[in-house]
Amino acid sequence: MDGYEEGGSYRSFFPPSVRKRVTQKIPIFPELTTLLTGHGNIKSYLYRLGLTDNRMCPCEEEEQTVDHLIFKCKKLCNQRQEMIRQIKNTGGNWPATNETFINNYQNFFVKFVKSLELSD
Numbered sequence: 001m002d003g004y005e006e007g008g009s010y011r012s013f014f015p016p017s018v019r020k021r022v023t024q025k026i027p028i029f030p031e032l033t034t035l036l037t038g039h040g041n042i043k044s045y046l047y048r049l050g051l052t053d054n055r056m057c058p059c060e061e062e063e064q065t066v067d068h069l070i071f072k073c074k075k076l077c078n079q080r081q082e083m084i085r086q087i088k089n090t091g092g093n094w095p096a097t098n099e100t101f102i103n104n105y106q107n108f109f110v111k112f113v114k115s116l117e118l119s120d
């Protein structure tokens with residue numbers, strides 16, 4: 001279960017090899033695609049494209065990135081706690097690594113992602 005960690009950090013979220021597998025295994029919906037690729041309705045991405053001049057998350061704590069949404073955003077606290085609880089119930093660790101989200105906790109992760117409201 002362990003040993004897949006990329007570069008010792010969960011910051012390298014979903015390397016391309018994983019992304020490819022993900023699209024084959026998980027029902028794809030816009031929020032999930034956004035979190036897997038970092039491309040979509042996330043402010044840091046829109047900012048990079050010059051589509052917005054505000055890259056802050058609505059929680060106003062920092063830039064809205066994929067990592068921020070999954071691991072830090074206080075607006076997602078409840079959903080995140082639920083996901084962490086489920087992962088720990090199955091004997092897993094938090095923070096989970098890139099690949100365990102997909103390989104071991106897919107249902108929990110998809111549920112978390114579905115609860116995101118990526119609006120502008």
Ligand SMILES: [Zn+2]
Pocket residue numbers: 057058059060061062064068072073074075
């Ligand atoms: Zn936030």
